[in-house]
Amino acid sequence: MVDYRSKLITVDQALDLVRDGDNITVGLGANEPPAFLSSLHRIADRVSDVTITDCLPTVMGEYLSEENIRSSFSIDCWFSTPPLRKLAGTGRVSFIPNHLHLAGTKRNAHKRSRMLISLASMPEADGRTRFAAGNTYEEMIGRDADLRIVEISPNAPHCYGQNYLDWDSIDYVIESDGWPGTIPVVAPNDRDLVIGRYIADLVDDGDCIQVGIGGIPNAVCGYLMEKKDLGIHTEMMTTGIMDLMKAGVVTGARKQVDVGKAVFAFALGSAEMYEFIDRNPDCWTGRGEEVNNPWLIARNDNQVSINTSIEIDLTGQCCSESIGTQQISGTGGQSDTATGAQRSRNGRSIIALYSTVEKTDRVTGEKQVISKIVPTLRPGAAVSLSRNDVDWVVTEYGAVSLRGTTIAERVERLISIAHPDFREQLHAEAVRCGYVSVAPSVARAAVVGR
Template sequence: MASRTLSQFLGKLRHVRKNDLLYNQQRSFYLYSPEPFHPIPGKEPKWMSAEEAVSTVTSGHKIFIHGCAATPVDLVNALAKHGKDSKIKDVEVIHIHTEGPATYTKPEYEGIFRSNSLFIGGNCREAVNSGRADFTPIFLSEIPHLFRRKIINLDVAIIQVSPPDKHGFCSLGPSVDCTRAAIQNAKHIIAQVNPKMPRTFGDGILHMSHCDAMVESEADLPELPNHKPSAVEEKIGSLIADNLVADGATLQMGIGSIPDAVLAKLKDHRDLGVHSEMFSDGVVDLVECGAITNAKKTVQTGKIVGGFVLGTRRLYDFLDDNPFVVMCDISFVNYSPVIAQNPKVTAINSCIEVDLTGQVVSDSIGTRMYSGVGGQVDFIRGAAIGHDGLGKPILAMPSETARGESKIVPFLKEGGGVVTTRAHVHYIVTEYGIAHLFGKNLRQRAYELIRIAHPDHRQALEEAAFERLRCMPSP
């Protein structure tokens, strides 16, 4: 019976195009299961050069690229060269934030590759805003659904892993996020094997037999240098740390100088926990001074939970073989009902612009796309619905732009994308104070927001609020 079933299966494969035949032959060992963890008996990846590994990519393919600190830069550069040399076309490159030059987005690669950012990094911003690349708005928690529900079907996943251990297991290191779902979906997996990748615990373990090609490459991981916060950021950090973060709180921090400024002010807190889509070096300082213990957490008690990290080598060394940290699938980390189980969830994120009713723009400056939806709403909602009723969803920003324009505005810029709605917003913080908007009507919201605006803009905002609301802002 088994041999007849196999014969029927192989017969069907004769009608599949050549490249698909190659992929299916290589991965037919476990077509009944997309799980990348278990060893596949009798299968080993082929070790080869980066150029040979990416040569399997051809016209019309959909490619996933591992992101953030795990971006496989050598393979990405080889892919760009292969695209130009082999004259392939219409290859879609799908990714979240990546590091490195993103060569495939440059003007000379138009028609060969088209990037599709699920979150826009600085290396893709110009291409997106010039029309050479795409952006897909999506909650970070839901990106894995694109792959698991077969909304996007990947031909190739290009990833970076730690070297196999004695049992053949590798780690996705500092970036598990949506990558685990991508490798479950992809027909062909190419792995850049880097001894400088930290080996992390959690969902990012895969067995080498699930990879089709492996490429040795010892290279430093991309780093995000530590920047000294400005006086404004220091003030915002102090306001949040002193007034909104309680002992025993479970922290989520977005990326940027303001969340880092908050962390720097928390060294006298106790029994803090971390359940965050991402984190950076500031968490290491709080672990070393004893402020972070994770002792009060409900989900993964005693452990830091994250989806990806980006920081310096010090952070990557902290992650390496450290059971105190678990890196998990982002559909778990950012799932609001999971977040809500932890105590005193305190979600600290940055934003670009807020109007007088509390609508928050976080992904664009007018029509110019800047970043993405990310996990802001996932955690804003998770904190708001916390089981203990003590969650604090916080959005923070300087009161002015570098040009001296108010970030609190009567009306959002034309084309600005509302990421966090006026119904989701709770706390807005600038260097001038904290506005608590939850449960307040539009008149009261305008009053609270004008109160934390830069003094140079308060009169104009009050006049604009009267024009918009037909009444004076008041508490």
């Protein structure tokens, strides 16, 4: 067993290393160092202009209070979450537009991190420790960082794959009993189940799957229990994927690359899922710049990407991360996985969304139902997936393929899966925009294009 005690420091000693103006990058999601971040607020009175660069934060430490953010810390994030959105008015939280497979590469080119700090598994006998729940950008950022610190915990999962660090590359070690951050499993509602059924019908036995989290993805995973020999090549290992693996639905036997392995860049989910991936030879963590590289995704035939969106316009532009100018999440790997799947032999990319959403007026408090299929995106909306890259679109009113279609054909197909109450209005707007000049057929679509 490696003797790491020569590099061992306390949390307080790690905090003493933080200087004014530092850029500290922490691990993604479940790789956030809980002991370090839970104590970071204790130095708020002695430091200034310290930037924390993160993605999908799960440790809600006091450093994220508005007072501490305004006085000492700022946040640069690859993916916004509710606690970060609450701090938007401070001017001290800013989003980094990115495709996830290039997050580390582009960040290093722009702003080098002085510190990388990540949760890691307990040391191995051969001189390695492993990032606890993935290696999306951690290793890449660490290559250029002045200091590389790991917070090791017996409660961190020990995943196999390209997520290891040689002890020679680690500067300091913090011991803790911290747990990786979890997220709740969202139970599918009635609309999720209808959409999930449409999506599952587009998946064949032996396909290789990428799927995320939320009500719709969880509904999809439930219906995929009917399939056989699915493979996994996904940005994110989820509790839903774990359930499919436990049920024997996922075997990876028909994959062309990494046969038999469920490949992911990071894991984020339930405590049960972290226990499942711990020392599981069927689970394999890859570097984010490889797992999410569209050209490498395409090496497996029949790759199917399943993502969700906030709104889509009648030409196919998908906004999946903002409400107008308000950043609420991030591009993440949506473009990576969608374009990678379409490069795959017989691959498919699926974007799912509800046909409507209930909106509350900020001034009057009145509630209004609006269509999520729109003539044009809201002013300032981020285009997460170009209309050039959209493939299948699914709502609770059906599934349509936009691959190779004209604008006029897209108008017809997208209106066919809009809520019936908005179809006439959408057609009128399509005429006004010059997309079409005659009424499209707006009968319920079910599945169009396969």
